[in-house]
Amino acid sequence: MIQTLIIGLGLAGYYALVAVGFALIFATLRIFHVAHGTVFITAGYVFWYMHRIHGISLAISATAAIAAAAALGLAIDRFLYLPIMRRGGGMFSVFIASLGIVLVFDAIYLVLTSGVIAVARTTSMELWTVGGAAIRKFDLGIMGLVALTYFLLYLWLHRTRTGLEVRGLTDNEQLAAAVGMNVDQTRNAIFLVASAMAGLAGVLTAYDGGITSDSGNRTLFIAVVAVILGGVRNILLGSITGSLALGIITAYAGFFYPEWVTFCIFAIMIILILFRPKGLFG
């Protein structure tokens, strides 16, 4: 049981890295960025391709993968979301276009990998046995990494000028709408930071269990439910608590009723939004 809990906490780490970026973009720009899952999976594939296929070192492959994710996230905003919003498209149009990105990339990855799972790791996982429970050191590493990332994010949001502007956007609907129309440093920074974190999660997932072309969607929707659960009033606290809950729920549900995991997640989502009919800010 402890084992399942630790697996859940490890999963929560991935979700938290994806969720916090999604929440950041949603809370500041009101963009429901489903293609965030595509950004996540792209980092995973870049990492897998460099490290596993070409044997490039772990550090270089991971850095390149995270940079690729950041660049992709920024490009999606600059060349898709912004033009749509400039032409009068609203939240729903941007969401539909975002789904379009997901479909296009899923198809590309499916063709390129022939649907085979891509595992970037070349060695086996080290286990730690504590009182009869086998715990993977990797899961503990993820937790440490997530804690460090959240700490840096906290510093960024609370100690830098850009971070201050980002937080200003979350409290102010009108300001958010105005910034939604302008390309500015803040908007770019939001997409870069959020996408880099999804990239880190993608690298870790590809290293750990491996990814397939539909991993992006799955992780993203779980992260979305985590965000809905935690709320976006406080981006950091909301996404970490939501992700912890979802990580533990999916780990245990996956252990006992693997065929009902998706059902559980989306039932939770629908019930949650029914209690917040006016959105995540209510």
Added chain:
Amino acid sequence: MTSANSQLRAEGLSMRFGGVRVFEDISFTVDLGGITACIGPNGAGKSTLVNVVCGVYIPVGGQTFLNGEMITGTSTVEIVRRGICRTFQDVRIFPTLTAIENVLAGIPRQRGEGVLSAFTNFGPSERSNRNAAMSLLDDLALSGVASRPAGELPFGQQKLIALARAAATGARFVLLDEPAAGVELSLLPNIAKLVRRLTRTEGRGVLLIEHNVDFVRELADQVFVLQGGGVLASGSVQQVLNDERVIKEYLGRVYDA
């Protein structure tokens, strides 16, 4: 005199939002066939009064009676069904429907307006509804734009369409929230003509929320002045518009401006 059975009567209406008082102890009546006007400065709570009467807000005190029956606490849709319809200060027409479709949408209990009844022979009733809607548009000099999408028409015409749509509901009492505001002067006689048709010809009652004092003087039978959260004066148009306090407090400022 008209009896309480053919009246819209508000008694002691009070409204507050949170701790902020909008108005207190407002009473007025609208008789069938008559026009009661409500004037007052911006922010006096005139639109809120309409919203309270129409069931959008529930007043903190007081009641509204329609033909002697209390309607306070009833839903908006139900209030319209019982015979009180309103227009909005910021026109809310259906932009993709044509002008005449907007008016047609207002007609109650139409044949063919349900999934199943759409497959019955609604042709004859639709034709007579169309004639009725067209005659309303005619009165407003809008028959020329009847088949244009309402959203493409100028604001003033949209406002007239909303007026015709409210009239088309057949409601015995029509509450008009600043029908003349934002409308070109040349269109005002059309509004006046329609309001007279509703009251003098069809015997309905109109509550006219209005800013334009000349317009009120020309149309209304009774007036009450809403100011500072209460009724400053009420009575016949003659009385009220010549009342010294009203001239000093309200009309004076209007004329100065």
Added chain:
Amino acid sequence: MDHLFYIATLMSVWIIFSLGANLVIGYTGLMAMGQAAYLGVGAYTAAVLNIFFHVPFPIAALAAMAVSALVAVATLLPLQRLEGFYFALGTLGLNFLFFDLFHNLAPRVEGSEGLYGLELPAFATGARNLFLSVLAVTIVSALACWRLDASPYGRALRATRDRPDALRSIGKEPRMFQISVWAVGGALAGLAGALYGATLFYIDPTLFTLNTSIAILVFIGVGGLASLAGSVLGPVLLIGFTEGLRYVGLPSTLTGPLQSGLYGLLLIVLMLFRRQGLVGKHDFRE
């Protein structure tokens, strides 16, 4: 020749599905993103009644319409509390819920993931006969939608889409129109689902996923919202294109991804350049 009939039948089925979705999304402005669930309910209802209870297929298809409409309304009622975008999100969740329901609870033929073995009546047996039967149903459905569009009911649907608050102010409850049109959309999805099973001769849960709901959005988005011609044009063009690729010998490992990639690209192009589609009378406003 049989293959051409098969493609034309598939187009007809998707036209029926599009007609219903367009009434809901295009005319009434409800952002429905879970229509695949109702398609699946219809397909499974008809297949189960026909295969296990030997109900004649036309009657099973009618039952599928009724069950889908009921399921549609039952799922709409709680979701009606949601506003705008969150409504879309809630309906999107339905795809995943119903996929797991089909996958875990729906009966399957031993040794397979899905159901097969439909017994079609004689007049609908064979590719040509099946096509003609489905085409007849499609024409009736299109005429019914045309009638709804031209009636006071269609006017009320468009008014609901434009300004629900204004509709309420003239004494008509927008929710009632939303519920009734959702039932019609569900019934047409159920009918399409039943016929889809008859066309493919095999159904399994993977036919009724988010991708299917997105496909219908692409069909009516490309064809045109709030337009009957749009509901016909979208499926004909897009199914014609992808089936054409298969016909000229593109391997089936590529047609699947190519189709969904193309749909994704079309969504992007639509949102960027032409939100009303080819012949639409309305666009994605939000």
